[in-house]
Amino acid sequence: MKEQIKTVLPALRRFALSLTGNLADADDLLQSTVERLLSKPIPSETEIAPWAFKVCRNLWIDQHRAAKVRQNATEKPELQAGATFDNEAQVTTLLKLREVEAAMKELPEEQRIVLSLVAVQGLSYKETAAILGLPTGTIMSRLARARTKLAAQFDLDPSGAIA
Structure with missing residues (x-):
């Protein structure tokens, strides 16, 4: 099970980022998703990738409804990690x-x-x-x-x- 989750992690992280809009929230969502996948049994004869995306989406909906305030932080440049460009x-x-x-x-x-x-x-x-x-x-x-x-x-x- 853990090996199957490892293979889907990169795509799941990109999906989490597309849902949340910032890397910090995406990583939090990814962590919650992996915790849920490891703690709850997956329905029999279910492929891990579609199930993982579904769990991630449902967690995001729950978090999004409960914490709309987070979106303000993503829109304030002073709260973003600064990056330098060559x-x-x-x-x-x-x-x-x-x-x-x-x-x-x-x-x-x-x-x-x-x-x-x-x-x-x-x-x-x-x-x-x-x-x-x-x-x-x-x-x-x-x-x-x-x-x-x-x-x-x-x-x-x-x-x-x-x-």
């Missing part, structure tokens, strides 16, 4: 990443989660549907709406501009 390309990349993060935060929660699982994590529609307990068609429509909204924000063609 060149202009790194700064430009970081600024673009922050623009994308901000745009994703403006998406409705259900679209943001689907976009994160499919476009960021690279999961299939079927896997995403299983994790979220939704029909594949719902996943496809939420993803299409999320892509269209992001494309509009960045003045891109929604037919193929974003993952």
